[in-house]
Amino acid sequence: MEVGAYVPVALFLFAVIALVFAPLMTWVERKQSALMQDRIGANRADILGIKAIGLLHPIADAIKMITKEDTVPDGGDRLLHTLAPIIATVPAMISFAVIPYGGSYQAWGAEWDLVVADLDYGVLYIFAVASLATYGNVLAGWASNNNWGMLGGIRVAAQMISYEVAMGVSAVGVFMIFGTLRLTDMGFAQQETFRLLGFVEHLGWVGAGTWWVELIKIPMWGIFLQPLAFFLFLTALMAENKRAPFDIPEGESEIIAGYFIEYSGMKFGLFYMGEWVEVVVISGLMTAMFLGGWSIPYLPDDVLVEFLRHGVGLNMANVLAMIAHVATFFLKVIVLIWFQQLIRWSVPRFRYDQVMNLGWKILLPLSLANIVITGLGILIIGEIMN
């Protein structure tokens, strides 16, 4: 549980992600859906005539939600009704703690680790915390004293439990490859490259150092080593996030709004806030596990620092590398957010039985098969290498 000397830096960035990225997601969501549906999208909010392509809408939304009347339904449970949105939102926010958005840098005699908590069981922490968010949604459905809300709550519970299994099992392949659950270690491991045709040399078909064997090098990113796991894990995470096409708990055409049917004002906003923060968490986690984390492809951290130090000295080189890495990380995160929005606005909602079938009959068997194949692969590659 070593925490770097400059935790404030990490915490600052952490706050930036949670508090800036999430409201920004409302804008992204509106603009992307408008783009895909050939509309213009949000562009009316303005301050003194400055419209900023609709970027002011999150502020307008926040003001609207805070000033709206907060109602608790008759016969509902006031305590749980108030607690539920908080329970739903907080886990999403604290999940960020273990996601590294930069490596480790030495500058001015101190170590700068760009992760708030570098835990040995990093990914498990996210799983554990994410599973607690279920309570918020289930309790919201219960406390509303509304049949639709109740149905939504039951659906959330069923969907969460079903997809937690697939989520955990599909990630195992990645743990096997990298041999760790610590997300920073995964980040460092993914900076290496491997030769796609290296097995030819190890089998003794060609001599060492043949040029076309050396030519094709691929970064050791999770997505290249575990392509199946990437899609299985992303699907499971998106189902955990319960946005379209997995939004059966709130499916407005069937059960109106599901578990948050009786919510208004900022309590309602918190549920959405939680979902949007979760989109960012999912993207961050996928980036750290599958897309090489903060690293720039073909450019390991130490090579970058070594290259930069000739011009500006060691301290500044580390700072520049840090900036480059954080920018790379967020670029990858933004790509994944965009990808999730693309899916969200392209695919129609699943039926309830389809969601259950997908989780139990497709994702879970494929994940188990992936574990077996990965194990065999590790064994065979180990044999060839020796």
Place this chain on the structure above:
Amino acid sequence: MTEQVIFYVSAFVALISAAGVVLNVRNTLYAALCLVITMLSLAVLFILLNAEFIGVLQVMVYAGAIVVLFLFVIMLLNIRGGDMGADRQPVLKVIGTLLIVGASVKLVPLLSESRRAWPEVGPEFGTVRAIGGTLYTDYLLAFEIAGVLLLAGIVGAVVMGKQRID
């Protein structure tokens, strides 16, 4: 010092919420929520005892899955009240309570007799790697049997929960 504070606070919370499970007669859902709080504070105690992996597992499995199942069933059956029907055996309940209180009074001094110093443990203690190493070597058979048990449990639950069409 920090350790003491964390220990006493989470032990207190664990015991109070455990009592809440038993004492929440009116609302089964609140009993389930008390159970979650017990699980979470126990997870804190586990991590305090350097059993980090088991602590996270506790949150994941107990708080994240088992109690959600309880909530699922409570909501599915829509049990808004607590114990249905009148209280039938008040005398037996009083006797049971007295027995338990008496046993606790005897138990606490007994348990506090055995004092023993902690050994120092390395940073590897309780990590995923260390637990996995023990689990897949010394306890491999037990692990496999646990897997079979889970399969049997899945089959049993499916058979039990199936609505018979007749």
Place this chain on the structure above:
Amino acid sequence: MIEAWEYQVVAGLLFMIGTLGVLVRRNVIVIVMCIELMLNAANLSLIAFSRQWGNHDGQIFVFMVIVVAAVEVAVGLAIILRLVSNRDTVNIEDTSLLKW
């Protein structure tokens, strides 16, 4: 420094609370919850002993207990669902067909 016996006292009291719940509550769901409490008390005790002896055996036992608890809850709640659909009660006093 917290010592082993303090954890054991907490575990013992937790176990007693669980037993009390099984004895005095008549709601089947709450009884299963109280069994979970007892299992958790045992878990705490095992983890404390694991720390006391500095080896991982206790933690492995807890791992197994968690597996068994998960299975127990899955099957137990399925039984409760059947019970409710057949007899329309969660009170354990009403399920006395096998009682002499």
